[in-house]
Amino acid sequence: MFQFFRFWLGSLSRCFHSRQSLLLENLALRQQLAVLKRRHPRPKLSPLDKLFWTLACQFWSAWKQALVVVTPETVVRWHRAGFRLYWSLISRVRQRVGRKKVSKEVRDLIFQMVAENSTWGAPRIHGELLMLGFDVSERTISRWMKRAPRDLEPARRWLSFLHNHREAIAAMDFFTVPTITFGLLYCFFIISHDRRRILHYHVTRHPTSSWIIQQLREAFPYQSAPKFLISDRDAKYGLEVPAAVRSMSITAVRTSCRSPWQNGIAERWVGSCRRDLLDHFIALNERHLKCLLAAYLDYYHDDRTHLGLGKETPNRRPHCRPQGHITVQPRLGGLHHRYDRAA
Numbered sequence: 001m002f003q004f005f006r007f008w009l010g011s012l013s014r015c016f017h018s019r020q021s022l023l024l025e026n027l028a029l030r031q032q033l034a035v036l037k038r039r040h041p042r043p044k045l046s047p048l049d050k051l052f053w054t055l056a057c058q059f060w061s062a063w064k065q066a067l068v069v070v071t072p073e074t075v076v077r078w079h080r081a082g083f084r085l086y087w088s089l090i091s092r093v094r095q096r097v098g099r100k101k102v103s104k105e106v107r108d109l110i111f112q113m114v115a116e117n118s119t120w121g122a123p124r125i126h127g128e129l130l131m132l133g134f135d136v137s138e139r140t141i142s143r144w145m146k147r148a149p150r151d152l153e154p155a156r157r158w159l160s161f162l163h164n165h166r167e168a169i170a171a172m173d174f175f176t177v178p179t180i181t182f183g184l185l186y187c188f189f190i191i192s193h194d195r196r197r198i199l200h201y202h203v204t205r206h207p208t209s210s211w212i213i214q215q216l217r218e219a220f221p222y223q224s225a226p227k228f229l230i231s232d233r234d235a236k237y238g239l240e241v242p243a244a245v246r247s248m249s250i251t252a253v254r255t256s257c258r259s260p261w262q263n264g265i266a267e268r269w270v271g272s273c274r275r276d277l278l279d280h281f282i283a284l285n286e287r288h289l290k291c292l293l294a295a296y297l298d299y300y301h302d303d304r305t306h307l308g309l310g311k312e313t314p315n316r317r318p319h320c321r322p323q324g325h326i327t328v329q330p331r332l333g334g335l336h337h338r339y340d341r342a343a
Contacts, residue, residue, distance in 0.1 A: 028056065050078045106134055107144055114148040168227035169193040172216075173266040174207065174234060175273075179283050187293070188212065190219045191266050192226070195314040196306055198269070198297055203286045209240040216244060225250050230263050268308075276304070280335055299331045303338040 031052060057079065106129065113125045122142040129136055172190045179185060189201040200219030204211060220226075229245055230253045231237065245252045255262035277296045283289040301315045324341035331338055 024056075051082075054079045054082055102136065102140060102144065106136055109134075110141055110144045111148045114145055166193040169230065170199065170226040170228070171230040171263050171266040173232065173263060173270065174236065175270045177203075177278060177283050177289055179285060179289075185283060185286060185289055187289070188215055189266075189269070190215075190229075191269055193265055195316075196265065196269065196308060197301060197314045201293055201297070203289050203293070205286065207236050209236065209238040212237065212241050213244040216241075216248065220248060220250075223249075227251060228253050230255065230266070232260070232263060233257055272300075276300075276336065277332065295332055299336060299338075303331060303336070 031049070057076075109129065109132075110125060113120060113128060117124070122138050122145060125145070126136070126138040126141050129141070170190055170192050172188070175187050177185045177187060183205070185203050185205060186207045187201065187203050188207065190199045191197065192199050200215060202215055225248050227250070229250045231241075232255050242252050242254075260267050273293075273296065276299075277292060281292055283292065302313060302317060305311045305313055305317075320341040324343065327340050327342050329338045329340065330336075
């Protein structure tokens with residue numbers, strides 16, 4: 001009985017609709033019925049079905065009321081996908097747009113002029129290319145100049161210069177070591193730049209300028225001082241230490257404030273000493289720390305290979321022959337080891 005009244009109410013409501021709206025609704029229902037007759041658990045819509053609902057939502061305002069197969073959001077998504085597909089198709093043009101690609105010949109000429117004329121800028125190179133008949137903008141040249149390969153020759157010359165003068169350079173510095181009783185010991189050392197050798201070291205609880213001057217005298221006896229001595233601006237040096245350095249015919253080179261990288265050789269050694277030794281021991285007193293440093297310096301000079309020396313040791317450890325049994329010798333109580341071949 002309920003279905004009967006529902007049918008008559010639906011028929012009466014159709015009488016008040018316009019004929020065009022009624023025809024469109026019937027068309028929509030027939031299309032959905034055709035989809036449902038395919039007898040799939042989940043009906044799949046073909047591209048024509050998607051196109052139908054995409055067009056229907058454009059020309060029929062009441063399309064949502066007759067839609068039962070898919071949700072309105074799905075139809076909107078189909079429409080947006082079709083919009084993207086439409087613009088991607090009309091955007092495909094055969095003719096290339098934009099600037100022309102710079103030829104390899106022009107790029108090589110720009111790189112060559114940059115390498116051979118270090119003072120030239122983009123305007124000079126642009127003028128030369130115009131004289132050669134190349135029509136390239138100055139802005140393009142400036143962009144390609146940034147990609148020009150670096151000339152390593154100046155760096156090689158500086159490296160050779162430093163290698164030739166490193167025998168005349170030494171550096172000194174301090175670093176602190178805490179003791180078992182929470183005191184501080186000050187370690188003073190002087191390192192040579194040529195083979196990264198430690199020329200002198202000492203330990204004290206109270207470093208003074210007079211004590212530092214005495215260490216310099218012990219490090220450089222009989223006019224064996226280097227030409228240059230690098231140091232930081234530590235207040236412990238005062239005015240007496242620079243004066244004593246000058247009296248020994250040494251040119252004192254002081255680094256800038258808060259610039260430890262300017263004394264990199266000394267700072268690297270401090271880092272190596274901490275990683276290899278001090279991070280694994282607790283110093284009891286001055287005597288104990290001196291013994292530890294002495295054992296570490298023997299290992300550092302004779303056994304430990306150095307990256308800055310081409311994987312060699314400061315005292316030029318000899319290479320073993322490829323034959324023979326390999327022997328292991330512990331260093332620093334087994335913390336490090338040395339490997340040799342038995343004779």
